[in-house]
Amino acid sequence: MMRRTLLKAARNNALWCDAVCRAQGVPGEFGETLWLNRFGTPPFYPDVVTLAPAEAATEQVEAIAALVASPRHSGWSVKDSFRCLDLHRLGFSVLFDAEWILWPLPADDAGERQAELSWETARSEADLQIWHRAWAGDATAAEASRFFTADLVARPDVSFLFAPADAGPLCGGILNEGAGVVGLSNVFHAGIDPEIVWRELPREAARRFPGLPVVGYESGDELTAALRAGFQSAGPLRIWTKG
Structure with missing residues (x-):
């Protein structure tokens, strides 16, 4: 039950991030296990929101690695919706931890x-x-x-x-x-x-x-x-x- 709620919460958050970005003319894109934006997002909004838990971690890390390898002058941020990724090897650091609430x-x-x-x-x-x-x-x-x-x-x-x-x-x-x-x-x-x-x-x-x-x-x-x-x-x- 709670896993199902978390999946919905992560997708809802990605839908909201996408709506904000589309309103700015920089739409994101949805994959099976994550949402991402290649063009840069408004302040406080991530470039990636993961949509699946630990079993999809390898695929997610590979997609994030490909994304950050693309040319762009600004920084990157990732919302690790299930706190299951290790992105240190890609040069990321933890900004903060949080809790989903229901x-x-x-x-x-x-x-x-x-x-x-x-x-x-x-x-x-x-x-x-x-x-x-x-x-x-x-x-x-x-x-x-x-x-x-x-x-x-x-x-x-x-x-x-x-x-x-x-x-x-x-x-x-x-x-x-x-x-x-x-x-x-x-x-x-x-x-x-x-x-x-x-x-x-x-x-x-x-x-x-x-x-x-x-x-x-x-x-x-x-x-x-x-x-x-x-x-x-x-x-x-x-x-x-x-x-």
Whole structure:
């Protein structure tokens, strides 16, 4: 059961990475055991997402070796979705380890408990700019590094969520539906208990995409907050970088 969920979580994440890249005009490609992008990805997004566990490791390493041998001036990153690869011999180093997290079905009391936050959806370019500034922090840095586009806002399988405060978004995150699950990513919160945000976002996902489990991955304090809010740890992953 958990293996099946991890396979879905990895594919969902690859679908989201591909959507972000396609919106930037640099689409990736799907193979049997991994997704890859040959052209360079936006900040924080990997060039490779593995889609199969250890039995596919040899094939995956060979594909990654061929990819990094191609001419390109920027660095490379790999999302080792099952933490089963050794990429040291290819010149990679570990950026960080993380855990897949799962909010299983049913999203308990999704429709019964009174929500503490009022969630809205970014539906325009202006909404997206406000959302992006809140997520990225400093407004100047946000505009300089902005890579979410209006094309993503318009997709029916994607929701840029935020709970507004007087001065703008207080907290938020992104939902993307695909591979039989809902991916939750880019969670942010300012001046509010993070456990509240991590508890309410999967319930909001249940309202918008009913009948699907919610998955994501986190590390450090965010992982701790998610687990305290009710998420389950579903398995390890690792991010590798080169150059």
